[in-house]
Amino acid sequence: MRFLKQAAPALAVFIALIAIWWATVVITESAIFPTPLQVVTGAWELVQDGTLFEHIGASLMRVGVGFGLAVVIALPLGLWMGWVRGAYLTLNPLFQMLRPISPIAWIPIAILWFGVGDLSPIFLIFLSSVFPMIVQTVVGVHTIERRYLWAAANFGVSRTTLFRRVVIPAVLPQVIVGMRIGLGVAWLVVVAAEMIALRSGLGYLIMDSRNAGNRYDLVVAAMIIIGIIGLMLDGLMRLLEQLKSVRWRYVR
Amino acid sequence: MSDKKIAVEVLSKSFVRNRTSMPVVDNVSFSVASGEFVAIVGPSGCGKSTLMNIIAGFERPDAGRVLIDGTPQTGPSKNGIVISQYGSVFPWLTVRENLMFGLEDENRGQTPKNKTGGSPQDRADHYAAMVGLKGFEKSYPHELSGGMLKRVELARALVVKPEILYMDEPFSALDALMNLRMRNELLRILAEERHTVLLITHDVEEAVHMANRIMVLGPRPTSIQATFEVPFAHPRKLSDPAVQALREEILGELGVET
Secondary structure: OHHHHHHHHHHHHHHHHHHHHHHHHHHHOOOOOOOHHHHHHHHHHHHHHOHHHHHHHHHHHHHHHHHHHHHHHHHHHHHHHHHOHHHHHHHHHHHHHHOOOOHHHHHHHHHHHHOOOOHHHHHHHHHHHHHHHHHHHHHHHHOOOHHHHHHHHHOOOOHHHHHHHHHHHHHHHHHHHHHHHHHHHHHHHHHHHHOOOOOOOHHHHHHHHHHOOOOHHHHHHHHHHHHHHHHHHHHHHHHHOOOHHHHHHHOO | OOOEEEEEEEEEEEEEEOOEEEEEEEEEEEEEEOOOEEEEEOOOOOOHHHHHHHHHOOOOOOEEEEEEOOEEOOOOOOOEEEEEOOOOOOOOOOHHHHHHHHHOOOOOOOOOOOOOOOOHHHHHHHHHHHOOOOOOOOOOHHHOOHHHHHHHHHHHHHHOOOOEEEEEOOOOOOOHHHHHHHHHHHHHHHHHHOOEEEEEEOOHHHHHHHOOEEEEEOOOOEOEEEEEEOOOOOOOOOOOHHHHHHHHHHHHHOOOOO
């Protein structure tokens, strides 16, 4: 009951938006822009012939591989750069310069290097998510409070224990923030990358629907699905914030 | 071997700010005997924390030296654990994991039982019980009150059996009631464990309550202005006129009229 009360305003906005959309299409007698009902029936078609899940699966697979690679590279690199000043001074300027280049700008080079298969979008997703995660991890190491490092020094623990028990857990909340940002960008980029030259994925679905007979009902359906999956991916990352060992950062 | 646990010899330290050198600690010398409880009181910002950091091995002096058991102090070690105002209990570890932190490297590759008395977990739980944290071993620090956090920090220090406890305003972040309670706890534990304690505080009553000897520091650059013996046996009654007279004498030395 309380949930319903909280969700009511947001729900009202959705309903109002759909109503305005529907009314506008009917009043303007648009021949090409679909009504909400047409979007639903269009999406149902794709569900029934199974292609929708193929596209979703293809997009998720590319994000999974690209983002996974970025995590595997970014976390150790970020820890190293955060801990060793020389590494930070050497690599940080390069990464700070590469970071603002939109992954979309890399598309021609990606196609040149990796062709038009799965590898190009995976490369682009990797590029888009690796930098924010490196930066957040470095920030995490740099903001470890001195009193914790002094305590570790006081107890004279080994380097392994220092990293396992102090540095890594202290950085973990920042790493999770980095992963949320990284996965968010990765999902943005996969759709854009798939629009260029592929035969599967939600981005491809959008471009193909438009090119193959102006199926704008499918274009809108794909957009909505992209939004819902993006929301779910972020929710998945937020679950990590519930881990007992990182809760200290979010309480108080 | 001398009976001097800590010997501080003509210690001086300056900080450089805006290209000018500011002396913070000036020619401080004193010694602490094994098992003695020495308090250093001084006004806020007089450089007492800097002095403590040098003695505990976290900072280097510009001149002079610190001897621990007759050997020069070269850096922080398990032999002397610091307990400070802000605390350093790791918020990402449970109470038990915090207590076991200093034991992590000891039992690697050994059988869980060793001759220093039980497994690391048994030792951690023993000290948790000693400071009144029984039943909270699996709690995270953010689930505990300020007073309980202090107990965790104290227990974590005791587990590694340090010979010296360096306490830098340990209870000043606590409310008056909890402060008093923690002093009594500490005295009870010290009666059992016999550590050498160096306490830094601005609270004269706290010093009079616990220490065997009190040194008064002057303002920056700090040096020892006066030393008072505290001849009263434990448990001390703070309302005792003799205790009150000593407290007022020390406050007078600090320039506070009572």
